Amino acid sequence: MASRQLTDAQLELLRGKNFAAVTTLRADGSPQTSIVWIDTDGERVIFNSTTWRAKTRDLRRDPRVSVLVLDANDPYRYFVVEGEAELDLEGADAHIHELSRRFRGKEFHAPHDRVIVRVNARRIYDYRDD
Amino acid sequence: MASRQLTDAQLELLRGKNFAAVTTLRADGSPQTSIVWIDTDGERVIFNSTTWRAKTRDLRRDPRVSVLVLDANDPYRYFVVEGEAELDLEGADAHIHELSRRFRGKEFHAPHDRVIVRVNARRIYDYRDD
Numbered sequence: 001m002a003s004r005q006l007t008d009a010q011l012e013l014l015r016g017k018n019f020a021a022v023t024t025l026r027a028d029g030s031p032q033t034s035i036v037w038i039d040t041d042g043e044r045v046i047f048n049s050t051t052w053r054a055k056t057r058d059l060r061r062d063p064r065v066s067v068l069v070l071d072a073n074d075p076y077r078y079f080v081v082e083g084e085a086e087l088d089l090e091g092a093d094a095h096i097h098e099l100s101r102r103f104r105g106k107e108f109h110a111p112h113d114r115v116i117v118r119v120n121a122r123r124i125y126d127y128r129d130d
Numbered sequence: 131m132a133s134r135q136l137t138d139a140q141l142e143l144l145r146g147k148n149f150a151a152v153t154t155l156r157a158d159g160s161p162q163t164s165i166v167w168i169d170t171d172g173e174r175v176i177f178n179s180t181t182w183r184a185k186t187r188d189l190r191r192d193p194r195v196s197v198l199v200l201d202a203n204d205p206y207r208y209f210v211v212e213g214e215a216e217l218d219l220e221g222a223d224a225h226i227h228e229l230s231r232r233f234r235g236k237e238f239h240a241p242h243d244r245v246i247v248r249v250n251a252r253r254i255y256d257y258r259d260d
Contacts, residue, residue, distance in 0.1 A: 019205050021151035021198050023161040031153040031161045031196040033210055035257070066161040068151050072205060075149050078165055127165070 003044050003083065004121040010079055013069055014040035017103055021068040022047060024058035024085075032058065037099045038069055045069070045081050045119045048096045051089070056115055059085045067119055079126040083119045092116045133174050133213065134251040140209055143199055144170035147233055151198040152177065154188035154215075162188065167229045168199055175199070175211045175249045178226045181219070186245055189215045197249055209256040213249045222246045 006014070020038040023031045032054060036047040045067050049056045059065060063084040071077040092114035100108035136144070150168040153161045162184060166177040175197050179186045189195060193214040201207040222244035230238035 021153075021163060023151075023153040023163050023196065025159070025161060029155070029159055030194045030212065031155060032212065033151060033153050033163070033196040033198040035198065035200075035205070035208055064160045066153065066163040068163040068165065070165075070200075075165070075202065080163055082160065082162065 003119070004124050006040070006043070006045070006081075006121070006124065007126070010069070010124070010126070011040055011042070013071055013079070014038055014045060016072070018072050019070050020045075020047065021070070022055060023066045023068075024055045025062045025064060026054075026058060027061065037103050038067070039095075039099060041118065044121065047117050048092060048099055049115050049117055051113045051115050056087065056117075059087060059117065065117075065119060077128050079124060081119055081121045082123040082125075083121040086118045086120065088116045088118065089114075090116075133249070134254050136170070136173070136175070136211075136251070136254065137256070140199070140254070140256070141170055141172070143201055143209070144168055144175060146202070148202050149200050150175075150177065151200070152185060153196045153198075154185045155192045155194060156184075156188060157191065167233050168197070169225075169229060171248065174251065177247050178222060178229055179245050179247055181243045181245050186217065186247075189217060189247065195247075195249060207258050209254060211249055211251045212253040212255075213251040216248045216250065218246045218248065219244075220246075 023033040093111045096108045153163040223241045226238045
């Protein structure tokens with residue numbers, strides 16, 4: 001599936017020290033939400049998880065996901081990507097170091113069992129309240 | 131359904147100028163997430179929406195909801211309430227004024243068609259990263 005295109009402003013948020021609320025679906029279909037460091041591969045929203053976390057297990061069962069990207073500098077500015085996740089183990093341990101350096105200024109303490117989640121966007125909503 | 135009890139620290143976050151990512155389920159079961167001003171009635175997580183918003187329509191169809199409450203002062207501190215929503219029109223227009231005064235220091239510009247959403251918590255997860 002082709003992913004809907006992100007704007008330059010959205011890509012800029014994804015490259016900053018910003019967080020996102022990621023929601024996946026439990027086995028019973030109910031939503032479960034957690035916070036992640038957010039990133040982009042230049043085209044899509046991506047984040048890093050572990051192979052054993054609930055959200056990864058959820059996405060293996062049902063790839064549907066919503067990702068609400070928060071602007072850490074403005075609580076009234078955010079955007080939401082809804083779509084389907086692709087999981088990729090390749091390069092995921094290196095990627096968590098990269099994120100940790102950006103967010104914490106140091107390597108990650110436990111760079112193993114990681115997975116990169118790429119979101120193919122079906123819908124993108126952008127909010128900027130006045 | 132009885133709601134699981136919130137801690138004093140959680141109630142304090144709910145009484146501050148904090149935001150939450152609310153996720154409801156679309157008709158096809160996929161998650162949709164948006165940001166709200168968050169509040170409490172002293173026992174439960176509550177927020178205010180409009181009768182016509184997607185999340186209100188979703189909750190009328192399927193009351194399952196996740197609410198991730200962010201600490202505006204610490205991106206690594208948050209808690210998540212999962213449960214079922216109850217909608218209440220009574221007092222909802224007055225309640226949006228109350229929230230607007232807390233968050234914006236003034237009355238709300240459009241205090242009509244409002245609904246109070248109360249979340250009966252089935253599960254509560256609390257996160258405080260080091």
